[in-house]
Amino acid sequence: MKKITDDILYRVEKPARYVGGELNSCIKDKNEVDIRFAFCFPDVYEIGMSHLGMKILYHVLNKREDTYCERAFAPWPDMEKLMRENDIPLYTLETKDPLSEFDFVAFTLQYEMSYTNILNMLNMSGMEVRASKRREEDPIILCGGPCAYNPEPLHDIADIFSLGEGEEHLNDVLDLYKKFKGKSKSEFLRAASKIEGTYVPSLYDVIYNEDGTIKEFNPKFLDVPKRVKKRIITNFNEVDYPDKIIVPYNEIIHDRIMLETFRGCTRGCRFCQAGMVYRPVREKKTDKLVELADKLIENTGYENLSLTSLSICDYSDIQNLVFSLVEKYKNQNVGVSLPSLRIDSFSVDLIKEIEKVRKTGLTFAPEAGSQRMRDVINKGVTEKNLIDSVSDAFVAGWSTIKLYYMIGLPYETIDDVREIASLSTKVLDEYYKIPKPERKKGLKVTVSTSIFIPKPFTPFQWAPMDKMTSVRGKISELRKAMNGKITYNWHETPVSYLEAIFARGDRKMCDVLVKAFENGAKFDAWTEYFSNDAWMRALKDCNVDGDFYAYRDRSYNEVFPWDFIEIGVNKEFLMGENEKAKEAAITPDCRLGCTNCGVNLKFKEGECFEGALFNKI
Amino acid sequence: MRYSIKFKKGPDIKFVAHLDLMRALQRTFKRAALPVEYSNGFNPHMRLSIAQPLSVGMHSTGEYLDIEFGEEVDCEEIKERFNKKSTDSLKLLKVVGIKESCDKDGKKIPQSMSAVNSASYEIRIKYEDTNGLEEKLLQLSKEDEWNIIKKTKSGEKDTNIRPMVREFKFEIKNNVLIINVAISCGSRENLSSELVSEYIKTHTENVDPIAFTEIIRKEIYGARGTNIMPLWEYFEKYTD
Numbered sequence: 001m002k003k004i005t006d007d008i009l010y011r012v013e014k015p016a017r018y019v020g021g022e023l024n025s026c027i028k029d030k031n032e033v034d035i036r037f038a039f040c041f042p043d044v045y046e047i048g049m050s051h052l053g054m055k056i057l058y059h060v061l062n063k064r065e066d067t068y069c070e071r072a073f074a075p076w077p078d079m080e081k082l083m084r085e086n087d088i089p090l091y092t093l094e095t096k097d098p099l100s101e102f103d104f105v106a107f108t109l110q111y112e113m114s115y116t117n118i119l120n121m122l123n124m125s126g127m128e129v130r131a132s133k134r135r136e137e138d139p140i141i142l143c144g145g146p147c148a149y150n151p152e153p154l155h156d157i158a159d160i161f162s163l164g165e166g167e168e169h170l171n172d173v174l175d176l177y178k179k180f181k182g183k184s185k186s187e188f189l190r191a192a193s194k195i196e197g198t199y200v201p202s203l204y205d206v207i208y209n210e211d212g213t214i215k216e217f218n219p220k221f222l223d224v225p226k227r228v229k230k231r232i233i234t235n236f237n238e239v240d241y242p243d244k245i246i247v248p249y250n251e252i253i254h255d256r257i258m259l260e261t262f263r264g265c266t267r268g269c270r271f272c273q274a275g276m277v278y279r280p281v282r283e284k285k286t287d288k289l290v291e292l293a294d295k296l297i298e299n300t301g302y303e304n305l306s307l308t309s310l311s312i313c314d315y316s317d318i319q320n321l322v323f324s325l326v327e328k329y330k331n332q333n334v335g336v337s338l339p340s341l342r343i344d345s346f347s348v349d350l351i352k353e354i355e356k357v358r359k360t361g362l363t364f365a366p367e368a369g370s371q372r373m374r375d376v377i378n379k380g381v382t383e384k385n386l387i388d389s390v391s392d393a394f395v396a397g398w399s400t401i402k403l404y405y406m407i408g409l410p411y412e413t414i415d416d417v418r419e420i421a422s423l424s425t426k427v428l429d430e431y432y433k434i435p436k437p438e439r440k441k442g443l444k445v446t447v448s449t450s451i452f453i454p455k456p457f458t459p460f461q462w463a464p465m466d467k468m469t470s471v472r473g474k475i476s477e478l479r480k481a482m483n484g485k486i487t488y489n490w491h492e493t494p495v496s497y498l499e500a501i502f503a504r505g506d507r508k509m510c511d512v513l514v515k516a517f518e519n520g521a522k523f524d525a526w527t528e529y530f531s532n533d534a535w536m537r538a539l540k541d542c543n544v545d546g547d548f549y550a551y552r553d554r555s556y557n558e559v560f561p562w563d564f565i566e567i568g569v570n571k572e573f574l575m576g577e578n579e580k581a582k583e584a585a586i587t588p589d590c591r592l593g594c595t596n597c598g599v600n601l602k603f604k605e606g607e608c609f610e611g612a613l614f615n616k617i
Numbered sequence: 618m619r620y621s622i623k624f625k626k627g628p629d630i631k632f633v634a635h636l637d638l639m640r641a642l643q644r645t646f647k648r649a650a651l652p653v654e655y656s657n658g659f660n661p662h663m664r665l666s667i668a669q670p671l672s673v674g675m676h677s678t679g680e681y682l683d684i685e686f687g688e689e690v691d692c693e694e695i696k697e698r699f700n701k702k703s704t705d706s707l708k709l710l711k712v713v714g715i716k717e718s719c720d721k722d723g724k725k726i727p728q729s730m731s732a733v734n735s736a737s738y739e740i741r742i743k744y745e746d747t748n749g750l751e752e753k754l755l756q757l758s759k760e761d762e763w764n765i766i767k768k769t770k771s772g773e774k775d776t777n778i779r780p781m782v783r784e785f786k787f788e789i790k791n792n793v794l795i796i797n798v799a800i801s802c803g804s805r806e807n808l809s810s811e812l813v814s815e816y817i818k819t820h821t822e823n824v825d826p827i828a829f830t831e832i833i834r835k836e837i838y839g840a841r842g843t844n845i846m847p848l849w850e851y852f853e854k855y856t857d
Contacts, residue, residue, distance in 0.1 A: 005829070006829035006831070007827060007828050007829045015673075015674075016632045019629065021630065021706065023641075023703075247641075247644060249630060249633040249638070249641055250634070251637065251640070299648070300648070301643070301647035301702075303643075
């Protein structure tokens with residue numbers, strides 16, 4: 001088998017992406033293990049290496065003496081070209097062995113527009129992209145990650161899906177695999193389908209109605225579970241977390257220590273999939289986090305540590321945690337950062353502590369311009385919250401503010417959109433209210449809008465996506481209404497439409513995906529490589545109407561492709577939330593009282609607020 | 618307390634670029650918990666500088682850096698602590714402590730960066746056929762003028778690089794031409810090893826057109842009068 005050489009590497013951009021050997025990468029003797037596991041990220045190295053889930057699972061899997069987990073990323077097209085010309089199959093960074101030699105080839109599904117890269121990576125390994133066409137001796141292709149909550153568009157790509165949190169599930173799958181060594185792939189998959197959190201698409205049949213919606217979704221065999229329950233970690237404080245992480249030589253996107261503080265979110269924003277599927281909230285204790293931070297700093301030498309979670313300021317002991325870390329590491333020149341700020345004065349006070357000297361920009365996400373719209377999406381933020389926060393920030397010496405909004409939300413009118421401009425101007429006004437000598441010079445307010453895409457397992461899963469023509473109209477209205485002193489960045493591309501199709505697509509989208517790949521689609525998330533034409537032809541060739549998935553208003557009794565997955569939150573709860581959205585009625589944060597989403601009943605073992613100091617605001 | 622340190626950049630990290638290498642060094646000093654000094658200001662950074670940047674694609678057994686510590690640490694201990702926390706590709710080889718800022722005569726002891734006078738390299742060029750190569754190189758080594766277009770800040774200039782080549786030795790092994798050169802290096806007069814390699818490639822026949830040319834920096838030298846010596850020795854003289 002041909003391997004990569006310097007004769008190729010010196011001709012590509014950023015060759016350090018393809019050589020491995022980074023500090024803390026795992027070195028094992030491949031002949032001394034039972035299971036070889038290739039963890040693949042379907043995008044370039046710098047993006048993949050920034051992903052926390054990969055760091056966690058790389059650590060968890062390599063902790064097993066019987067398993068060697070290695071890494072592979074999508075080669076940038078210049079490298080791909082040379083690899084193909086020189087017959088070098090896609091390889092892992094650790095042993096440089098081709099993916100086809102592994103027992104498992106696993107892909108993490110972070111965003112829909114990386115799917116063609118999965119197909120390309122399989123193809124570069126000399127494997128068939130379709131599970132139904134692959135040979136018995138080919139590796140088992142496993143997929144997991146947030147997009148696996150609608151696995152159907154990849155039903156004939158993956159052999160097996162891992163649903164929910166992977167730390168324990170993957171161990172269960174690998175234990176079973178070891179027991180089944182020597183038996184056939186189909187025997188293994190059949191047995192694996194009984195492990196909670198596993199979906200084996202080839203063991204299920206879908207029957208459609210005449211209108212194209214799903215009539216029935218059934219297991220092919222009686223012993224295969226009818227519903228698949230996501231996996232959660234029930235003792236989150238004690239779950240394995242890496243005490244050392246790989247430190248790449250070249251700069252990656254998030255080049256710092258990421259410390260995961262908690263999982264789940266209590267806010268209940270109606271557009272947010274993460275807020276529903278990661279329930280219940282479970283926290284790590286502050287002393288545990290400080291202990292982990294110590295080890296990670298010692299083992300990496302990183303100069304920055306970022307606390308991560310959804311809505312980080314909701315961590316029940318956040319003030320103590322931040323103060324402890326800042327105090328502890330200020331003499332070691334290690335900075336602490338927060339990925340996002342809640343819109344309230346408490347959060348601004350917190351960031352004041354962290355950025356005492358150098359004040360970088362602050363980012364707030366009101367998500368919508370009008371109060372009515374923020375109530376529709378249950379954002380739980382008022383104009384006063386925002387104005388108080390930015391006012392505090394300006395007084396404290398900040399002058400750069402970024403504001404994030406969405407356009408195309410369900411039940412949105414043009415007036416709601418115009419209010420994005422008026423709210424943003426009010427932010428501007430707060431700055432000028434401060435006497436000139438007291439405010440920091442160089443005011444910069446940036447407004448960014450993205451296009452809302454309805455996602456499965458949210459109250460908006462029934463809603464049509466706003467038509468691209470309508471979104472374009474709203475953006476141009478907003479441009480007209482926006483104060484000239486504000487920098488307005490908008491994001492408007494046909495990629496959003498495709499993302500919407502995949503987000504709520506069914507098995508028919510798998511054919512479209514294969515076709516688009518054959519038409520040359522790859523790196524779809526990269527503007528310079530995205531080819532709308534490749535996709536439009538694929539839809540046409542497969543006789544699939546994209547509007548059916550993107551723009552259709554669904555009824556409450558429709559069977560969704562993802563309905564067989566049990567996330568813990570009831571479908572009835574989501575329906576109720578959608579009804580409340582129509583009335584612009586808000587649902588308070590869970591910490592103000594249980595909202596009966598169902599997760600605490602469906603997952604009795606996973607208590608809400610496990611590990612938290614308190615569960616009140 | 619300042620230290621001048623010789624280190625290696627191993628072949629496995631040859632494609633790591635200069636700034637990335639700096640970051641890797643800084644993080645390793647940090648892991649080793651050595652008392653490195655930081656600059657003041659909004660964005661403090663380690664007081665660490667590299668004597669002479671090395672191009673992407675090259676590796677080296679003779680790199681140098683200067684670093685400031687807040688307190689004195691035994692030279693051997695620095696080496697041990699750093700190497701224990703580093704990968705095999707990045708190792709300290711020699712540590713010289715420079716206690717004073719001036720020498721006996723009151724002259725300022727230069728930073729490594731400005732002490733650089735020349736550097737030696739091994740250049741390995743692959744050929745498809747090496748027939749007649751030896752004769753050609755013998756001929757080239759006798760010539761007084763090697764004219765090649767040199768890119769400078771102000772533009773391109775036709776330059777005779779031969780006077781900057783101070784030593785030139787070669788051997789041919791299995792279709793690989795191995796050249797050992799010592800060439801001018803530093804702020805006064807600088808010749809890049811790539812230019813030497815390019816000159817040889819364009820003046821010989823049957824070079825493998827797509828093969829990678831391996832370049833290894835072996836040592837960096839300083840000069841005391843007419844005396845040329847490795848930088849570590851150069852700085853050791855100050856500590857006598």
